[in-house]
Amino acid sequence: MEEQLSDLAPSELLNYIAFLENELEMTKSRMDSAQIKHADEKALLKAQIKLALNRSHAAHKEARFLRNVNQLTRSTSYDMENDVLGNKYSFEEERERRKVLESKVHYLELELEAKNKLIDQRWKRSERLRSQLEKENAVLKKKVVLGWMIGCLSEVYMLSAPNDLAPPLLRMVRSIQRELEADQSVVHGFAKDPLHVKLQHVEKAILTLIQNAKDRTLEIKTSNESSRGRDEKKDEEGPCFLLTIRKADRDEERRAKDRQRHKENNGWQAVDEETRRYNEKNGQEEDEDQGQEKEQKKEAEQKLQRAQDEIREILQRLEVRMSQLLSYRNAQGQDKTCPQNDEGEKEKDVKNMAEEEVKKQEEKQPQQMQVTERGIDDFLLSQARMPSKKKNRKGKPSSGTASGASPRSHRITADSKLPKPKPFIPPGRTRIN
Numbered sequence: 433m434e435e436q437l438s439d440l441a442p443s444e445l446l447n448y449i450a451f452l453e454n455e456l457e458m459t460k461s462r463m464d465s466a467q468i469k470h471a472d473e474k475a476l477l478k479a480q481i482k483l484a485l486n487r488s489h490a491a492h493k494e495a496r497f498l499r500n501v502n503q504l505t506r507s508t509s510y511d512m513e514n515d516v517l518g519n520k521y522s523f524e525e526e527r528e529r530r531k532v533l534e535s536k537v538h539y540l541e542l543e544l545e546a547k548n549k550l551i552d553q554r555w556k557r558s559e560r561l562r563s564q565l566e567k568e569n570a571v572l573k574k575k576v577v578l579g580w581m582i583g584c585l586s587e588v589y590m591l592s593a594p595n596d597l598a599p600p601l602l603r604m605v606r607s608i609q610r611e612l613e614a615d616q617s618v619v620h621g622f623a624k625d626p627l628h629v630k631l632q633h634v635e636k637a638i639l640t641l642i643q644n645a646k647d648r649t650l651e652i653k654t655s656n657e658s659s660r661g662r663d664e665k666k667d668e669e670g671p672c673f674l675l676t677i678r679k680a681d682r683d684e685e686r687r688a689k690d691r692q693r694h695k696e697n698n699g700w701q702a703v704d705e706e707t708r709r710y711n712e713k714n715g716q717e718e719d720e721d722q723g724q725e726k727e728q729k730k731e732a733e734q735k736l737q738r739a740q741d742e743i744r745e746i747l748q749r750l751e752v753r754m755s756q757l758l759s760y761r762n763a764q765g766q767d768k769t770c771p772q773n774d775e776g777e778k779e780k781d782v783k784n785m786a787e788e789e790v791k792k793q794e795e796k797q798p799q800q801m802q803v804t805e806r807g808i809d810d811f812l813l814s815q816a817r818m819p820s821k822k823k824n825r826k827g828k829p830s831s832g833t834a835s836g837a838s839p840r841s842h843r844i845t846a847d848s849k850l851p852k853p854k855p856f857i858p859p860g861r862t863r864i865n
Contacts, residue, residue, distance in 0.1 A: 512756075519749065526742055537732045544725060636693075643689065650682070 533732070533735050540728060540732055544729070547721075547725070
């Protein structure tokens with residue numbers, strides 16, 4: 433080579449040197465243009481990498497969100513199906529329970545009607561018996577009045593002389609007749625008592641009347657005998673003797689009558705007590721029967737009301753559940769149809785957002801985003817040498833986000849916080865702080 437250069441002329445050397453200088457300048461200019469182009473490509477690739485990272489993060493978020501939504505919809509649909517089945521089962525149970533309660537209520541109504549009919553029959557029978565007893569009482573009263581009147585007349589007639597006591601006997605009979613028959617004064621206060629009690633009261637009243645009549649006759653006799661003169665003393669010995677005997681008899685009769693009255697009073701008190709107990713017992717039994725019937729009716733009505741309320745609540749819950757299901761399904765259908773119309777706008781929004789985020793990050797943290805020139809060159813070369821399959825695989829998520837975006841991707845705004853992209857550091861290189 434040196435021999436060749438020595439053989440060349442100086443002019444040729446100068447030309448060769450100029451040629452070499454020109455070549456050097458050309459290579460320098462080429463290198464400068466290549467560096468400028470390389471820097472532009474590097475910036476473009478940085479933006480594309482950041483955009484791809486943002487898209488991949490968004491796609492991962494959307495996929496995770498869709499998985500969660502699908503799981504939630506499946507779980508809710510499963511729960512709602514179980515609720516519907518449980519509500520159907522409970523509804524059938526309530527329907528059967530309602531039928532049983534309706535049958536019980538119908539049976540109770542029939543029982544109540546039968547009891548009411550029985551009560552009506554007994555009341556009618558008691559009314560008939562009462563009317564018959566009243567008729568019998570009237571007949572017996574007349575018989576008793578006549579019998580006692582005859583007895584009184586016969587007893588007074590046998591004890592006294594008819595010539596002297598004719599007017600008092602007539603007056604006594606008339607007074608007895610008036611007091612017994614006028615307005616039913618003897619049994620007026622005992623109209624609600626049974627027949628034997630009324631008869632006892634009538635007997636008592638007649639005995640008192642007879643005793644009063646006897647007392648009157650004795651008073652008349654004593655007054656007549658005291659008015660007689662001393663001339664009739666002999667004739668009066670017999671009557672005085674009779675009077676003493678009659679007085680003793682009268683005292684004995686009074687004592688016997690007092691005993692009889694005492695016994696009768698005790699008997700009447702016992703009878704009154706028995707009648708009162710009988711009436712109280714019947715009244716208590718009737719009150720207890722009526723109370724039991726009312727309680728049974730109330731219980732049946734309350735059970736029916738509870739069953740109806742439970743059925744209404746179950747139906748309302750079913751309606752609410754079905755309305756929620758329908759609204760949720762309609763919302764899902766609307767969300768599925770909406771994203772296909774706004775794909776271009778979403779891509780533009782995502783690009784703009786990515787560029788704005790890159791600018792903000794470069795302004796805030798310029799040192800973290802810087803790497804060595806050699807590291808960037810190696811990264812670009814590695815990206816250029818990667819096979820097409822991997823590029824296609826990496827490009828799939830971005831295309832998926834554009835075509836199959838989730839319904840909520842349009843909600844991302846410029847103010848939303850995206851994850852900060854980590855700077856790429858090639859193997860064997862360190863980060864420049």
